[in-house]
Amino acid sequence: MRDLKINLTSSKNTKNIQQRRSKSFGYQILGFGAGGGANFIEASVSGTCNAITTSGDYKIATFVNPGTFTVCKAASDPANNTVDYLVVAGGGGGNTGGQAGGGGGAGGFRFYLNTTNTPSPPSPAIPLNNFPSGTAITVTGTGYPITAGAGGGGGGGGGNNSIFSCITSIAGGGAGGPGGGQAGGSGGGGGTGPSGGIRGGGTGNQPPTTPSQGNNGGSGRHRPGVAEGGGGGGGALSVGTHGDSIPPGGVTFGGPGGTGAGFAGIFGPGNGECSSCIQYFASGGGGGGNSGGQSPAGGGGAGGPGTGPGVAGDDNTGGGGGGGYGGGGAAGGSGIVVIRYKFQ
DSSP, rough: OOOOOOOOOOOEEEEEEEEEOOOOOOOOOOEEEOOOOOTTTTEEEESSTTTEEEEEEEEEEESSSSEEEEEEOOOGGGGGGGGEEEEEEOOOOOOOOBBBBBOOOOOOOOEEOOOGGSOOOOOSOHHHHOOOOOOEEOOOSSSEEEEEEEEOTTTTTTOOOOEEETTEEOOOOOOSSSSSOOOSSOOOOOOOTTTTEEEOOSSSSSOOOSSSSOOOOOEEEEETTTOOOOOOOOOOOOOOOOEEEEEETTTTEEOOOOOOEEEESSSGGGGGSSSSSSEOOOOOOOOOSSSSOOOOBBBBOOOOTEEEEEEEOOTTTTTOOOOBBBBBBOOOOOOEEEEEOOOO
């Protein structure tokens, strides 16, 4: 996957805009508004750092902060008023406890694509191949308030919801320290409690949506006399992994976070300009481990190695924050809302 950079980032738990490391879109901002004839939508966006870009016959409105998607003129052809969308909530924060903390759960992941207007997916497969699309939204000539949720703070803070029209993606669950993970769009990973204890991960897809917006977090484990690993946060396409040790009582590992969902050339980098570039959203944060090194990131934050802190989830992806061991749990990544519509 090519690591592309943009400056469309929002701060966590604040309205201030900051420059943050982000694996996001890497496209050029082409300006606000949209052209097109009577058979197509004309629209504009408002809000700090929100923008409209162009890709072929489509406009892509991207929201990284609260704003409004205004349909200045609906299309005369009703079929062109059904928009594609991606709504990802803010990821939950990783945690640290008496020993190892869990990874934050990914923000809830919901999307809709009109597959008749979408190119064939590259390898690895994007969700068109293995993840059903959600509810269609047909827009009219009005304004649609947009919420792009902030990520949860380190120390197990829950993320914030993202909203477009009738679609609400639920915040990622915060991770457990000495306790269990929180429920959310995807559940936070459990921490390591007292000797011999297992602390469960939070439940994902809460409240339930169809198709599911996320998965459960993994459990944290503490074998007698050995503080082991925190559980990974749940991701869009898979559950977080339990923390454990290999062999039992030996090297300890935090559980990797659940897998995020990848898009290529639609909501991802290039928005159609780069058909082979994959952008992942809603990856779970890795759990903190005693001595096994960092658990993987993959869009969510990596877990802390040894006495290290976790790594923050990527902004504008809804990735969960990494859990720490002896160091702090990291913040979750902010969410994003993307709306794609035909303009010519």
